[in-house]
Amino acid sequence: MQQWSRFKKRYPDCVLLFRMGDFYETFDDDAVTVSKALGLTLTQRTAGVPMAGVPFHQLDTYLRRLVAQGYRVAVGEQLQDASLAKGVVPRAVTRVVTPGMVVDDALLDSDAARTLGCAIVHETERGDMAFLAVIDLSTGSFRITDMRAASLVDEMSRAGVCELLYPEPIVSRGVKAGGAKPHKEIERALRALSIAGTPRPGWHFRQDESREALLSHYGVKTLAGFGLRDADPVVGPAGAILRYIKETQTLSEEDTRGLENAPGVHLARVTLGHLRPPTRVQSERFCVVDAVTLRSLEIERTMRAGAGVSIGGPGSDRSLVGCFLGGTGEKSCCRTPMGRRLLAQWLVTPLRDVAAIEARQRVVACLVEDRELAERLGEELGPIQDVARIAGRLSLGRSSPRDVVGLARSLVHAPAIADLLDAPPTRGLRDRLAKAAGATEGWAKHVVEACVESPPAHLREGGLFVDGFDAELDECRLLERDAGSWLSAYQARLIEEHDLPSLKVGYNRVFGYYIELPQAQARSAPAALTRTQTLKNVERFTTPELREFEQKVTSARSRGLERERVLLAAVCDEALSRLEAVLDYAEAVAELDALGAYAEKAYRKGWVRPEVVPEAVLDIEQGRHPVLDDVLGTSFVPNDALLGGHASGGMTDPSLALITGPNMAGKSTFIRQTALLALLALTGSFVPAKRATVGVIDRIFTRIGADDALHAGQSTFMVEMIETANILNYATPRSLVVLDEIGRGTSTLDGLSLAWAIAEHLAGSGDAPGPRTLFATHYHELTDLEERLKGRVRNLHVLVREWPPGDPHAQIVFLHRIMPGKTDQSYGVHVARLAGVPTGVIERAREVLGSLAVHHGPMADAEAGTRPEGSRPEQSSRWRATAVATTPDREEAGQMSLFTRYVSHPVVDELREVKIDSLTPLRAFDLLREIVGRVHADESSSGSEPKD
Ligand code: ADP
Ligand code: MG
Numbered sequence: 001m002q003q004w005s006r007f008k009k010r011y012p013d014c015v016l017l018f019r020m021g022d023f024y025e026t027f028d029d030d031a032v033t034v035s036k037a038l039g040l041t042l043t044q045r046t047a048g049v050p051m052a053g054v055p056f057h058q059l060d061t062y063l064r065r066l067v068a069q070g071y072r073v074a075v076g077e078q079l080q081d082a083s084l085a086k087g088v089v090p091r092a093v094t095r096v097v098t099p100g101m102v103v104d105d106a107l108l109d110s111d112a113a114r115t116l117g118c119a120i121v122h123e124t125e126r127g128d129m130a131f132l133a134v135i136d137l138s139t140g141s142f143r144i145t146d147m148r149a150a151s152l153v154d155e156m157s158r159a160g161v162c163e164l165l166y167p168e169p170i171v172s173r174g175v176k177a178g179g180a181k182p183h184k185e186i187e188r189a190l191r192a193l194s195i196a197g198t199p200r201p202g203w204h205f206r207q208d209e210s211r212e213a214l215l216s217h218y219g220v221k222t223l224a225g226f227g228l229r230d231a232d233p234v235v236g237p238a239g240a241i242l243r244y245i246k247e248t249q250t251l252s253e254e255d256t257r258g259l260e261n262a263p264g265v266h267l268a269r270v271t272l273g274h275l276r277p278p279t280r281v282q283s284e285r286f287c288v289v290d291a292v293t294l295r296s297l298e299i300e301r302t303m304r305a306g307a308g309v310s311i312g313g314p315g316s317d318r319s320l321v322g323c324f325l326g327g328t329g330e331k332s333c334c335r336t337p338m339g340r341r342l343l344a345q346w347l348v349t350p351l352r353d354v355a356a357i358e359a360r361q362r363v364v365a366c367l368v369e370d371r372e373l374a375e376r377l378g379e380e381l382g383p384i385q386d387v388a389r390i391a392g393r394l395s396l397g398r399s400s401p402r403d404v405v406g407l408a409r410s411l412v413h414a415p416a417i418a419d420l421l422d423a424p425p426t427r428g429l430r431d432r433l434a435k436a437a438g439a440t441e442g443w444a445k446h447v448v449e450a451c452v453e454s455p456p457a458h459l460r461e462g463g464l465f466v467d468g469f470d471a472e473l474d475e476c477r478l479l480e481r482d483a484g485s486w487l488s489a490y491q492a493r494l495i496e497e498h499d500l501p502s503l504k505v506g507y508n509r510v511f512g513y514y515i516e517l518p519q520a521q522a523r524s525a526p527a528a529l530t531r532t533q534t535l536k537n538v539e540r541f542t543t544p545e546l547r548e549f550e551q552k553v554t555s556a557r558s559r560g561l562e563r564e565r566v567l568l569a570a571v572c573d574e575a576l577s578r579l580e581a582v583l584d585y586a587e588a589v590a591e592l593d594a595l596g597a598y599a600e601k602a603y604r605k606g607w608v609r610p611e612v613v614p615e616a617v618l619d620i621e622q623g624r625h626p627v628l629d630d631v632l633g634t635s636f637v638p639n640d641a642l643l644g645g646h647a648s649g650g651m652t653d654p655s656l657a658l659i660t661g662p663n664m665a666g667k668s669t670f671i672r673q674t675a676l677l678a679l680l681a682l683t684g685s686f687v688p689a690k691r692a693t694v695g696v697i698d699r700i701f702t703r704i705g706a707d708d709a710l711h712a713g714q715s716t717f718m719v720e721m722i723e724t725a726n727i728l729n730y731a732t733p734r735s736l737v738v739l740d741e742i743g744r745g746t747s748t749l750d751g752l753s754l755a756w757a758i759a760e761h762l763a764g765s766g767d768a769p770g771p772r773t774l775f776a777t778h779y780h781e782l783t784d785l786e787e788r789l790k791g792r793v794r795n796l797h798v799l800v801r802e803w804p805p806g807d808p809h810a811q812i813v814f815l816h817r818i819m820p821g822k823t824d825q826s827y828g829v830h831v832a833r834l835a836g837v838p839t840g841v842i843e844r845a846r847e848v849l850g851s852l853a854v855h856h857g858p859m860a861d862a863e864a865g866t867r868p869e870g871s872r873p874e875q876s877s878r879w880r881a882t883a884v885a886t887t888p889d890r891e892e893a894g895q896m897s898l899f900t901r902y903v904s905h906p907v908v909d910e911l912r913e914v915k916i917d918s919l920t921p922l923r924a925f926d927l928l929r930e931i932v933g934r935v936h937a938d939e940s941s942s943g944s945e946p947k948d
Contacts, residue, residue, distance in 0.1 A: 001027075002088075003018075003076070003088070003091050004016065004018055004027060004076070006254075007074060007076050007091075007093050010093065010252070011072075011074040011093065011096060013072055013198075014071075014072040014073055014074035014096060015030045015033060015034055015066060015071050015072065015073050015074070016030055016073075016074045016076055016093075017054070017059070017062075017063075017073060017074070017075050017076065018076040018091070019056065019075075019076055019077050019078045019091065020053075020078075021082070022055060022056050023053035023054065023055060023056060024053060024054050024056060024059060024062075024075070025045075025051055025052070025053040026051065026052050026053065027045060027049055027050065027051050028049060028050060031050040031051050031052040032050055032052075033071070034052050034066070035050075035052040037065070037066060037069055037071065038052075038054070038062055038065055038066070040052040040053070040054065059075070060104060060106040060107065061106075063075075063097055063104075063107060064106065064107045066097075067097055067098065067099055067102060067107065070099065070196055072096065072097070072098040072196075072198075073096070073097045073098075074093045074095075074096045074097075075093065075094055075095050075096075075097065076091050076092065076093050076094075077091060077092060077093075077094045078090070078091050079091060079092055079255070079256070079259060079265050079266075079267065080259070080262060080263075080264050080265045081263075081264035083264075084262075084263045084264035085264075090255070090256075090259055090262075090265070091255070092251045092252065092255030092256060093251075093252070093255070094251060094268070095248065095249055095396075095398070096248035096249070098116075098163055098196065098198065098248075099114075099162040099163045099195065099196050100114070100115060100116030100117070100137075100161065100162045100163025100164075100196070101116055101137050101163070101245070101248065101249070102114055102137075102138070103137050103138040103389070103392055103393060103396060103398065104393075104398070105386075105389065105393075108138060108389070110337040110340065110341075110386060111325060111337065111340045111341060111344060112160060112341065112344065113136050113139075113141075113159070113160040113341055113344075113345070114136070114138065114160055114162050115134050115135060115136045115137075115141075115159055115160045115161050115162065116134070116135050116136075116137060116161070116162070116163050116164075116165070116241065116244075116245070117132055117133070117134045117156055117159065117161035117163070117164045117165065117241075118132070118133045118134075118164065118165040118166070118200075118237040118238075118240050118241035118244070119131065119132045119133075119152060119156075119164060119165075119166055119186060119189070119237055120166065120167060120183075120205055120233070120236055120237050121149050121152075121183040121185045121186060122233055127148060127149070128148070128149035128150075128185055129146060129147070129148065129149060129233075130146065130147055130148070130149040130151070130152040130155075130185060131144075131145075131146045131233045131234040131236065131237055132144065132145050132146070132147070132152065132155060132156070132159075132234070132237060133234065133237040133238040133240075133241045133278065134156075134159045134161060134241075135241055135242075135245065135275065136160075137245060137249075137392065137396075138388075138389045138392045138393075139274070139388035139389055139391070139392050139586070140274030140275045140276050140388070140391065140392055140395065140583065141276060142238075142275055142276050142277065142278045142279070143159065143278065143279055143280075143281050144228075144234045144237070144238050144278045144279070144280050144281070145234070145280065145281040145283065146233070146234050147283060149185040150185075151288075151290070152185055152186075152188075152189045153188065153189045153192045153193060153291060154288070154290040154291045156189055156193060156195075157193055157291045157294070158289070158291075158294075158348050158349065161193070161195065162195055162196070163195055163196045163197075163198060164186070164189065164190060164195060164196070164197050164198065165197075165198045165199075165200050165237075165240060165241060165244055166182050166183070166186045166197060166198075166199060166200070167182075167199070167200060167201075167202045167204075167205045167240075168199035168200060168201055168202055169181055169182050169183075169199070170202060182197065182199065192291075198244075200240055200244060204239070204240040204243050204244075205236040205237060205239070205240045206236065207230070207231065207235055207236060209239060209243075210235050210236050210237075210238060210239020210240060210242075210243075211223065211230055211235055211239060212239070213239040213240075213242050213243050213246075214226075214235065214238060214239050214242060214278070217242055217246075217272070217275070218277055223235065225277070226277050226278050226279070226280075227279075227280050228278070228280070234280075238278050242275070245272065245275070246272065249270060249272065249396055250270045250272070251267065251268075251270070266565065268397030268398065269397050269569070269572070269573070269576075270395070270396055270397040271395050271397075271576055271579075272395055272396065273395045273576055273579045274391045274392045274394070274395035274396075274579055274583060275395075276583065284352070285351065285352055285353055285356075286349045286350065286351060286352060287349075287350040287351065287352055287679070287682055287696070287697045287698060287699060287700060288698065288699040288700070289348050289349070289350065289679070289699075289700050290699075290700075290701070292701075292702060292703070292723055293700050293701065293702040293738075294348060296672075296702045296703070296704040296738075296740075297320070297672055297675055297676055297679070297700075297702060297738075298318070298319045298320065298627070298672075299319060299320045299321060299347055299348060299676075299679075300319055300320075300321050300344065300347075300348065301319045301321075301322075302318045302319050318627050318631070319627070320347055320626060320627065320676060320679075320680075321343070321344045321347050322627075323601075323626050323627045323630060324343055324347075324597050324598075324601060325340050325343065325344070325597075332597075333596075333597035333598075333600040333601050334593050334594065334596075334597045335378055335381035335382050335384070335593050335596065336381055336384045336385075336386070336589060336590070336593045337385075337386040337389075338384075338386060338387065338388050338586055338587075338589055338590035338593065339381070339589070339590050339591075339592070339593025339594045339596070339597060340593075341590070342590040342591065342593070342594045343593075343594040343597055343598075346594060346683045346684070347679070347680075347683055349683075350679050350682030350683045350697070350700075351682055351683065351684070351696075352682070352696045352697070352698065353696075354612050354613065354614055354696060356684075357612045357681075357682060357683075357684050358612065359425075359428075359684075360595060360598075360683075360684025360685075361609055361612075361684055361686075362425035363425045363426055363429070363592075363595045363599075364595055364598045364599045364602060364609070364684065364685070364686060365425070365599075365609055366423050366425045366426060366599075367595065367596055367599030367600075367603075368599045368602050368603050368686070370423070371603065373420060373423070374596060374599055374600070374603070376420055377417065377420055377592065377596055378596065378600075380413050380416055380417045380420070381413075381417070381589065381592065381593050381596070383409065383410070383413070384410040384413060384589055385406040385407070385409070385410045387407060387410050387411070387582060387585060387586040387589065388583065388586035388587075388590070390403045390404075390406060390407045390410075391407070391579055391582045391583055391586060394407070394572060394575055394576060394579070395576065395579060399572060400457055400458060401451070401455045401456055401457070401458065401459055401464045401568060402455050402456075402457055404447065404451075404455075404568065404571055404572060404575065405447065405448070405451045405455040405464075407444075407447075407575065407582070408443070408444040408445075408446075408447035408448050408451070409444075409448055411436075411437070411440045411441070411443070411444035411582070411585065412441070412444045412445060412448055414433055414434075414436055414437030414440065414441065414444075414585060415434070415437045415441060417433055417589075417592070418430050418433040418434040418437055421433070421592075429588055429591060429592055432584060432587075432588040433585065433588050433589075433592075435581070435584065436581045436582070436584045436585035436588065437585070438581075439578050439580075439581035440578050440581050440582060440585065443571075443574050443575065443578060447571055449466075449469075450465050450466060450469045450567075450571075451464055451465060451466065452464060452465070452466050459561070459564055459565055459568060461561075462560060462561045462564045463564075464564055464567075464568060465564055465567055469567075470563065470567060472559075472563050473560055473563045473564060473567070475556075476556045476557070476559045476560030476563060477556075477560055479552060479553060479556035480553055480556050480557050480560065483507075483549075483553050486549065487505050487507070487513070488505075490505055490545075490546070490549075491503065491504060491505040494515065498525075498526050498528075500517060500521055500524075500525075502517065502518050502521055503515060503516070503517055503521075504516045504517075505546070511532075511533065511540070512550050512554075513542070513546050513547075513549065513550045514532065514533070514540040514541065514542060514546075515529060515540065515541040515542060515543065515546065516538050516539070516540050516541075517529075517538065517539055517541065518537060518538055519537055519538065519539065522538070522539035525539070525541060528543060529541035529542070529543060530542055530543065595684070598684065598685045598686060599686075601685070601686070602685075602686035605629070605630075605688060606688075607685075607686035607687055607688050607689075608686055608687060608689060608690065608691060608692065609686050610677075610680075610681035610686065610687050610689070610692035610693065610694050611692065611693045611694070612681055612682065612693075612694050612695075612696065613693060613694070613695050613696075614695065614696055615644075615645055615695045616644045616645070616655070616695050616733055616734055616769070616771075616772060617643070617644045617645025617653075617693055617694075617695040617772075618641060618642070618643040618644060618645070618674065618678055618693075618694055618695060618736065618772050619641070619642050619643075619645060619692065619693040619694075620640060620641040620642075620674060620677055620687075620689050620691075620692045620693075620694075621640050621689060621690045621691040621692065622638035622639070622640060622689055622690035622691075623638060623639055623640065623641060623673055623674060623677050623687070623688065623689040623692065624636055624638050624673065624688040624689065625669055625672065625673035625676065625688075626673070626676055626677070626680065626687075626688050628669060628673075629688055636816075637666070637815065637816040637817055638689070638690070639670055639673070639816075639817065639818040640818065641657070641670075641674040641774075641818075642657075642794075643655050643656070643657055643772040643773070643774070644695070644769070644772050645693070645695065652769070652791065653794075654763075654791060654792050654793050654794040655763075655764065655769055655770050655771065655772050655773060655792065656759065656762055656763045656764075656770055656772075656773040656775060656792060656793045656794070657773070657774050657775065657793075657794050657795075657796050658759065658775045658777065658782055658783060658785060658786065658793055658794070658795050658796065658822075659671060659774065659775065659776040659777070659796045659797065659798070659818065660776075660777060660778070660779075660780045660782070660783055660795070660796075660797045660798075660822055660823045661797045661798030661799075661800065661823050662798070662800055662812070662814075662823070662830070662831060663778070663831045664814060664831055664834075665798035665799075665800055665814050665816065666798050666814065666816040666818075667740070667776035667798055668704075668740050668741075668776060669816075670774075670776070670798070670818050671738050671739075671740060671774040671775075671776050672738070672740075674738075674774055675700060675702065675736060675738045675774065677689060677692060677694070678694050678697060678700070678736055679697075679700060681694040682694065682696065682697060695772075696734070697734060697735060697736045697772075698732055698734040698735055699730070699731070699732070699734075699735045699736075700735070700736045700737075700738070701726070701727040701730075701731055701735060701736070701737045701738065701771075702737075702738040702739075702740075703720065703723045703724055703727060703738070703739050703740065703742055704740045704741070720742070720743075720744075724739075724742060724754075724758060727739075727762075728758065728761055728762075731762070731770075731771040732771060733764070733768070733769045733770065733771060734771070735771035735772070736771060736772045736773075736774075737762060737771045737772065737773040737774070737775075738773075738774050739758070739762075739773065739774070739775045739776065739777075740776045741776060741777060741778060742754070742755050742758060742775070742777065743755040743758075743777075743779070744778075751779070752779045752781060752782075755777055755779050755782060756779075756781075756782060756785075759773075759775055759777075759782055759785055759793070760785065760789070762775070763785065763789045763792040763793050764792060770792070780822060780823055783795045783822035783823075786822070794820070795820065795821055795822040796818050796819065796820060796821075797818070797819055797820075797821055797822050797823040798814075798815075798816065798817065798818055798819075798823070799815040799816075799817040799818075799819050800812050800813065800814055800815060800823075801813040801815060802830075810830070811830070812830040812831075812834075829842060829845045829846055832845065907931050907934060907935060910931070911931070914927070
């Protein structure tokens with residue numbers, strides 16, 4: 001238990017799984033925790049010490065469940081074969097598994113990166129700046145970046161950070177330990193992403209400490225090669241994250257002292273060589289896609305699917321990523337897990353560099369045109385395993401024989417793939433693959449030849465290397481295999497020598513080799529046989545010769561196993577010495593696969609190559625929604641979009657498009673589709689359109705109105721306004737802004753006024769052009785802006801047909817076609833009927849609509865922004881549902897009369913029903929009290945209009 005307490009002290013915040021024989025045991029509080037979390041039986045070790053254990057071969061399953069529930073788990077292993085240990089079996093914590101440090105295949109989602117982040121926040125004169133280092137331990141990618149602290153959440157969510165390290169808050173006097181909080185931005189990020197936070201000692205983040213950690217790990221003299229100045233603040237978190245990984249993934253010296261040469265000790269070689277040098281993410285090279293945009297454009301998952309859905313998994317099929325990766329096997333456009341992860345990453349980090357985008361396009365074009373090449377490449381890529389993650393496990397000393405063979409089999413494809421890539425656009429990839437092939441081919445061939453067809457998952461029983469590969473191994477195996485024939489020969493000899501026809505020589509696992517005689521003959525057993533065991537009908541014997549043979553066979557077996565282990569270790573070492581090339585190969589394959597996926601999609605669906613230009617233009621002809629188009633097929637109606645850029649005659653095209661139209665007409669679809677096409681184009685993909693010109697974008701902003709159905713009611717008006725404020729403050733003439741039903745979250749008047757002012761702001765003024773903006777709204781009053789802001793705003797509307805035309809009871813038909821000009825009707829009543837609202841209600845709504853239309857004041861008369869104070873109608877939100885008709889006093893106040901006041905309440909209806917003459921005074925009083933009570937209750941439950 002001393003070892004246990006030592007580990008527990010070292011990893012106080014972890015659940016400690018402590019290997020004892022065939023179980024991983026937990027003790028004390030851990031046992032209570034684990035038994036609850038995993039539903040295990042709680043027992044006692046010695047009186048009063050709770051204990052719970054899991055069988056060793058189920059470690060992965062239980063680890064996954066514990067980590068998924070947010071626990072940090074330290075795994076204490078036995079380092080030595082228990083039978084060879086003198087005294088207590090030496091143990092060590094071989095790894096710590098936390099949400100950000102999962103590397104085992106069984107615990108990982110192959111399509112999504114799962115990373116560990118480490119951040120600090122500095123308060124500077126430019127405002128709070130965040131410095132972030134992110135490592136994907138499973139593949140070794142290591143990225144560093146700095147940004148405004150407000151963008152930390154977005155950056156972390158894009159990078160797939162599942163756990164964040166941060167400097168332990170300094171506990172000043174007077175504050176209880178644990179009372180100080182991390183920096184507020186860090187706290188905000190932890191909360192927003194609901195991920196685990198891990199405080200680390202402040203000195204780990206010190207510049208000199210961190211610099212030292214980086215220099216020594218990468219064996220370099222200066223950080224300049226990584227594009228880092230010594231004084232760069234990001235060095236702090238970069239060093240701290242490296243230190244954390246070393247600390248948790250390598251064996252502590254204290255645990256392994258003096259064990260190097262002990263018998264039966266196999267210390268895994270952990271090099272962490274797969275950790276690539278940190279690369280700086282230069283945000284100015286990418287188009288920023290923040291978390292709100294990711295969600296509202298449904299890039300990684302659909303909004304309905306919620307955050308729990310994994311990328312590429314079920315429920316994500318209708319997302320943009322899912323439209324490439326959805327389905328398995330043939331349906332998916334990617335062939336390898338590395339390609340899938342890279343594609344998902346590309347789709348959230350569009351580029352700003354035209355040349356880089358075009359370089360990708362050229363490869364895609366080449367593969368779209370040369371289908372034979374694309375198909376042959378697909379065949380070559382198909383069998384390639386997750387090389388990046390295998391390399392990671394190798395370097396963490398945690399690879400299995402299957403990993404090693406899988407790696408070798410994946411690498412032998414390299415020359416064949418390189419040979420296929422002869423076309424000019426693919427030569428860059430070819431050279432990278434050829435270089436990797438050069439460094440690994442020999443090793444890979446050697447391993448493929450040396451290992452069996454279906455390698456074992458572990459080496460406990462051996463059986464990895466083929467016969468004839470190693471003489472010593474062959475000799476051991478021969479001895480073992482020949483045992484059978486030796487034994488039968490020996491049996492024959494004994495029978496003849498002693499004239500005992502029923503004598504048998506046998507073997508079992510517990511007693512080993514034995515000679516067996518039936519009871520009757522046992523009595524006349526010759527003295528040469530030594531009795532060892534008496535069973536019911538038989539007696540067992542042995543001889544010195546048999547013992548000697550047994551010794552030889554068992555030692556041959558363990559010698560063989562040991563030999564296989566040594567051979568495997570050598571193979572791994574050789575792979576490790578080529579790790580750099582292996583990782584390069586993984587990267588090149590991922591790129592080729594992702595580009596192949598773009599080509600595949602383009603070919604299957606007839607997507608076209610967009611023209612990408614530096615100007616702030618967005619011009620799409622006959623664009624289709626990449627996901628809906630798949631779902632609806634030919635019934636999807638393509639639409640054009642044109643924002644900014646130079647129209648004919650030197651005039652600049654309006655950069656703001658205002659889209660009006662009834663509910664369900666296709667406004668949201670159109671604006672999302674346009675944004676998605678722009679985004680796709682900037683990742684190098686082709687797009688579903690007849691023709692497209694996309695100017696680079698520095699950032700895509702989106703805001704989807706609070707109670708849009710798509711938003712599943714998770715938002716409030718406050719969130720809507722925060723997000724809008726963000727857009728208004730940060731959008732530049734290079735940005736793309738997508739606003740859907742802005743202002744819906746508040747009263748109509750407020751909403752309309754805000755929407756109006758926001759649209760005006762985004763339309764730009766004077767010489768300052770606004771961002772390219774798609775503005776869908778149900779406030780058709782806004783269409784007046786086209787006239788008022790000539791050349792800056794263009795009205796678009798979605799075409800709807802009434803049938804029969806002009807009939808008040810007409811059915812409406814949605815044509816989903818976007819046309820220039822405005823709508824002046826919202827057809828809400830028609831939509832309600834389509835939705836099955838009862839006829840009575842529909843009829844009443846028509847009446848009300850009729851009376852409203854009479855009073856409807858033209859928006860142009862009311863100067864936007866100069867409306868009187870206190871214009872929020874005083875009805876509560878719940879009562880608005882029963883609103884009817886307008887009242888004259890509102891009009892006198894100069895307000896737009898479409899803002900109506902309720903004159904009806906369920907209580908009023910009830911009052912109408914009351915027969916006052918037939919009520920007793922007592923009953924009347926009761927009724928009055930009840931009604932007053934209900935009115936108050938209604939007020940308090942609906943009086944919660946956002947005041948913040
Ligand atoms: P709105 O935002 O105007 O209320 P949506 O964009 O949500 O309308 O579209 C409503 C429905 O209409 C979508 O779910 C889709 O099924 C259909 N739709 C939208 N655009 C198209 C289109 N271009 N072609 C075919 N169907 C469409
Ligand atoms: Mg909509």
